Amino acid sequence: MIISRIRKVRRVIVLLCITSIVVFYTGQLSSNSLVDFVKNALRPLDRILSSKYCACLKCMTQPDDDLWFQKRFNTSFQPFLTRKYKTLSNDTRMWWQKLQKDRTIANFSEVVEKLFQVIPDADLYMDAGPERCRTCAVVGNSGNLKGSHYGALIDSSDVIIRMNKARTSGYERDVGSRTTHHIIYPESAIDLDNTTSLLFFPFKTLDLQWLPGAITTGSHITFSYLRLRPKIKANKDLVLVLNPVFMKYVHEVWLDNYGKYPSTGFMALILALHICDEVNVYGFGKDRNGNWHHYWETITNKKLKTGPHPGDYEYNVTRKLSEIHKLEIYKGW
Numbered sequence: 001m002i003i004s005r006i007r008k009v010r011r012v013i014v015l016l017c018i019t020s021i022v023v024f025y026t027g028q029l030s031s032n033s034l035v036d037f038v039k040n041a042l043r044p045l046d047r048i049l050s051s052k053y054c055a056c057l058k059c060m061t062q063p064d065d066d067l068w069f070q071k072r073f074n075t076s077f078q079p080f081l082t083r084k085y086k087t088l089s090n091d092t093r094m095w096w097q098k099l100q101k102d103r104t105i106a107n108f109s110e111v112v113e114k115l116f117q118v119i120p121d122a123d124l125y126m127d128a129g130p131e132r133c134r135t136c137a138v139v140g141n142s143g144n145l146k147g148s149h150y151g152a153l154i155d156s157s158d159v160i161i162r163m164n165k166a167r168t169s170g171y172e173r174d175v176g177s178r179t180t181h182h183i184i185y186p187e188s189a190i191d192l193d194n195t196t197s198l199l200f201f202p203f204k205t206l207d208l209q210w211l212p213g214a215i216t217t218g219s220h221i222t223f224s225y226l227r228l229r230p231k232i233k234a235n236k237d238l239v240l241v242l243n244p245v246f247m248k249y250v251h252e253v254w255l256d257n258y259g260k261y262p263s264t265g266f267m268a269l270i271l272a273l274h275i276c277d278e279v280n281v282y283g284f285g286k287d288r289n290g291n292w293h294h295y296w297e298t299i300t301n302k303k304l305k306t307g308p309h310p311g312d313y314e315y316n317v318t319r320k321l322s323e324i325h326k327l328e329i330y331k332g333w
Helices: 002-025 031-041 043-048 067-072 090-098 108-115 151-155 205-214 244-254 264-275 311-323
Strands: 135-139 159-163 181-184 197-200 278-282 328-330
Touching: 090 244, 108 205, 135 151, 135 264, 159 264, 244 264, 264 278, 264 311, 311 328
Parallel strands: 135 159, 135 278, 159 181, 181 197, 278 328
Antiparallel strands: none
16 A cells, blocks of 8 residues: 555656646746645645545644644634524624624524525535545735736635635736635625625625625615625525624634724635635735735725734734644745
């Protein structure tokens, strides 16, 4: 068995070397991106040298975990909203309704029940085990993606998560072309193609009331703190909704209650830790000149802030996760 594995490893390494040389000399990747390409190309070895926790070389949960991580990573918190979680505890409900001053008097359970008459009621990604090696790319919108040539690397991931107004057309070389899940909330809504899963982050009851109509015949809700689109293009059979219980867990456990509530990007990172075995992070943070902006925009405001979110604290937690090898951060150029 061991001899067989060694032979397989040798074959993979030889093929990798040949592929890397060809890709580099044909100019498809820069020298720096080549290093990242090689790292990602070693993924077949994960399955060859699998453990009892997952089929990757290093799993999200294992006996030698850092104590700091052990205290925070709790798989008992279900990431996605289902009918099973249509009743919130008083503590969670009060926390969630304060996020954006929810004044809706509608019953949460009834709103959720109506929602699941339109979208699937299913627990996804509950398949962790020794046979699984799921790699995920969480792609932010930072200007540091410009010129990164990360596109091929991002597209090689099993699951690719993008968010808000992110676009790929015209930027494929740096950000890739594939999207598995696209995170939106009503105020950031965009049209999605029929194969992309809408991953909905609700910050108030009104958001959950808006969604069913917005992805079908059109919603009568057209205003919150911004004007809302009454209808968007999205496949209603591929919709997932983040659980408010999970949102509260991220804020209390991972951020120690810093800030008003976590940013969309940070919640996406913690979500990825829960549904993936290997997490790679792209497009987060400032660009090389210290500016905050989106990769598809020209900088007009160099004093952009992180709003109600604890930006520095989130950065420190993300850096800690990188230091203990629970995720890898690709900083761009």
